[in-house]
Amino acid sequence: MESLARSAVRNMPTLSWGEYPEGVVRLQFGENPYVFGPARVAATAALGKMNRYPDAQKSALRRLVAARDGVTYGQVYVGNGVDGLIELVAKTYLEEGDTVLVPGPTFPCYAAATHLLGATVRTVALDENWALPRADWAAALADQPKVVWLAQPNNPTGNQLVTPTEIAQWVAEHPRTMWVVDETYFELGGETVLPLVAEGKYPNLVVFRGFSKGYGLAGLRVGLVYGDEAMIALLQKVEGSSQVFAVNQVALAAAEAVLRHPQEAAAFVREYQQAKEEYVTALTALPDVQVRPTLTSFCLFRVPMLAEEYRRGLLRRGVALKPMGIFAQRDPHLCLSAVPHPDDLPTVMGALRAELAAQGHGGS
Ligand SMILES: Cc1ncc(COP(=O)(O)O)c(C=O)c1O
Numbered sequence: 022m023e024s025l026a027r028s029a030v031r032n033m034p035t036l037s038w039g040e041y042p043e044g045v046v047r048l049q050f051g052e053n054p055y056v057f058g059p060a061r062v063a064a065t066a067a068l069g070k071m072n073r074y075p076d077a078q079k080s081a082l083r084r085l086v087a088a089r090d091g092v093t094y095g096q097v098y099v100g101n102g103v104d105g106l107i108e109l110v111a112k113t114y115l116e117e118g119d120t121v122l123v124p125g126p127t128f129p130c131y132a133a134a135t136h137l138l139g140a141t142v143r144t145v146a147l148d149e150n151w152a153l154p155r156a157d158w159a160a161a162l163a164d165q166p167k168v169v170w171l172a173q174p175n176n177p178t179g180n181q182l183v184t185p186t187e188i189a190q191w192v193a194e195h196p197r198t199m200w201v202v203d204e205t206y207f208e209l210g211g212e213t214v215l216p217l218v219a220e221g222k223y224p225n226l227v228v229f230r231g232f233s234k235g236y237g238l239a240g241l242r243v244g245l246v247y248g249d250e251a252m253i254a255l256l257q258k259v260e261g262s263s264q265v266f267a268v269n270q271v272a273l274a275a276a277e278a279v280l281r282h283p284q285e286a287a288a289f290v291r292e293y294q295q296a297k298e299e300y301v302t303a304l305t306a307l308p309d310v311q312v313r314p315t316l317t318s319f320c321l322f323r324v325p326m327l328a329e330e331y332r333r334g335l336l337r338r339g340v341a342l343k344p345m346g347i348f349a350q351r352d353p354h355l356c357l358s359a360v361p362h363p364d365d366l367p368t369v370m371g372a373l374r375a376e377l378a379a380q381g382h383g384g385s
Contacts, residue, residue, distance in 0.1 A: 029139035053237035054362035067274035085280035131170035179315025208235025308383030
């Protein structure tokens with residue numbers, strides 16, 4: 022009975038996360054096309070202990086991360102993907118009457134988690150070059166939002182919106198705002214504000230890092246949150262009252278394997294980056310297509326027809342990618358595509374080329 026649901030739930034929009042067509046090359050979700058070998062081995066071994074509850078403290082992974090990243094054990098925690106951490110932070114800090122600030126467009130989960138808690142989203146629109154207009158931003162900050170959600174680099178625009186120096190300054194100048202800096206794509210480029218957490222001087226700064234993109238663990242759902250020890254303790258308090266075992270032990274084992282094999286993990290990321298560069302080079306050679314640089318797991322390119330029409334044609338040819346719908350009012354020609362596995366590259370490029378030709382661009 023809908024009328025019994027909380028008003029925040031009744032009022033929030035239903036998000037669509039796309040379709041999962043079978044038997045196609047799947048490029049619509051920004052996924053890493055590779056599986057990290059040591060993580061597969063560790064995850065498989067962990068399956069043998071499926072009768073046991075996972076470690077609610079996530080201690081082994083936290084110790085490994087603390088040692089790698091120069092933070093204390095108490096400054097890092099683990100969640101059910103960065104998505105799960107977004108929800109955890111929202112549940113910890115937001116309530117009805119609060120306002121959050123985001124640049125727009127950005128990753129839709131920030132608004133979704135905000136709406137779930139009955140709080141309001143204020144958006145500062147990126148300009149036509151996808152830059153954040155600093156004057157509008159400063160005006161919005163002056164109204165003291167409860168939380169600022171910042172994806173660095175940003176999804177879906179692929180660029181870094183602000184500098185770590187600016188973030189450090191804003192975090193210091195706005196101590197009554199929680200600053201959440203989402204570095205999900207950190208391994209693929211971009212600068213970091215993690216050293217600010219290590220300094221231990223910013224109780225209102227939260228940083229996220231993921232395993233889904235750089236390390237290819239999207240299907241296991243594990244993410245990291247860093248911040249002041251008191252803030253991490255609050256997140257644990259909230260998690261402990263709702264989702265005690267939010268991260269399963271297969272996911273924990275796989276993430277630990279990334280930390281236990283740093284050289285292989287670095288080589289894995291390099292291989293992925295190289296596949297991305299090769300794909301970008303191939304995309305750039307397509308007729309009447311313009312590729313935009315991104316620091317994320319997806320490539321961004323402009324096609325001469327409507328991106329939605331191109332998507333439909335490609336799907337018939339066995340390739341799924343995504344029109345940048347969220348940006349459609351500004352430019353309906355933009356497509357987002359994950360990096361294909363090198364084995365799929367000939368199929369993908371063949372389909373991209375054939376569909377362009379079918380719609381009158383370049384020879385077949
Ligand atoms: C900015 C940003 N944050 C978080 C996520 C989700 O990360 P995870 O798979 O760790 O939940 C995404 C996924 O696309 C993203 O673009």
